[in-house]
Amino acid sequence: MGKEELVVGVYADDLIVTDACAEDIDSFKREMVAHFRMSNLGALSYYLVIEVRQEKEELTLDQSAYTSKLLERSGMAECKPCVTPMEERLKLTKASTAAKVDATLYQSIIDVDQRIVFPKTGGSRLQLTVFSNADMAGDIDRRRSTSGVLVFLGLALISWLSLKQKVVALSTCETVDCVDGGQIVIEFVETGRLLMDILTKPLGHLRLTELKEMIGMEGYKG
Structure with missing residues (x-):
């Protein structure tokens, strides 16, 4: 055609x-x-x-109506916004004495929340770029790490993932094979541009705001 x-x-x-x-x-x-x-x-x-x-x-692309429905479903529609989603340097543990939450409701909200994207408007080179990193044994109970992945098409964040790793032992064999085969290109990212920190660590207000600006979330209005 x-x-x-x-x-x-x-x-x-x-x-x-x-x-x-x-x-x-x-x-x-x-x-x-x-x-x-x-x-x-x-x-x-x-x-x-x-x-x-x-x-x-x-x-x-706009998801303001969908986001409002999500807040209503989770009982947060009337809540005041918070500058940080988690207390800075917070370490969660199963030994916590805090009140338990409804695990099923929480998981359903998180699953739905992953459908939210934060696009930038305007033209750009449609190059696919993936940022990936993990914290170091952030789970203090089982010593597992949390992986963070951000996928950009041009300047637009089109997919993301924050997930605790299933095992402690890590293998890089498959990644090395892909690099040797020319399927992917790995580039060094300096500490200040570790975008995945926003998915793997409880950050302070200044660093959180900085990373939100870098991935296109800060100041975005539908």
Whole structure:
């Protein structure tokens, strides 16, 4: 369909079709309608809890409505904001005497929270960059570390992960194989740019704000 590449995103029975050439998109739609019962909903405005605003020079993704629903579900809609999500240098332990929380409710909120992304608007080189690091045995009960991963497409943070490692022993064999094979390129990151600290450590206000700015969260408004 022309020189440009047509991309189709599929989720259940919903399709997103994108291409630099409008004629290619129209041709694809006609071909699909000839084989399947389909509805054309026009320009994309909402998809998978993400609101989409398309303008001439930029595309904006917004999740403010979804985030508000999440706060209501967790009973935090009327809570005052806090400058830090955790007490700085806090170390959690199973021996804590603090009141227990509903583990099922907490896990459901965390699982849903991972669908929230923090996009930047405007054009940029669409280079895929991944930052990855781990703390050092942050789990004082079982000596396990917490891994943090941030994935950027250009300047936009498109995926993230914060997860306690399942085992203490670590293996780097697979990573080394990928580097030797040229599949990935590893670059040194100085201490001040360790973005993953925001996912693996309880930080103070200044450092938290600095990292939020670096990953595009600070000052973002939907």
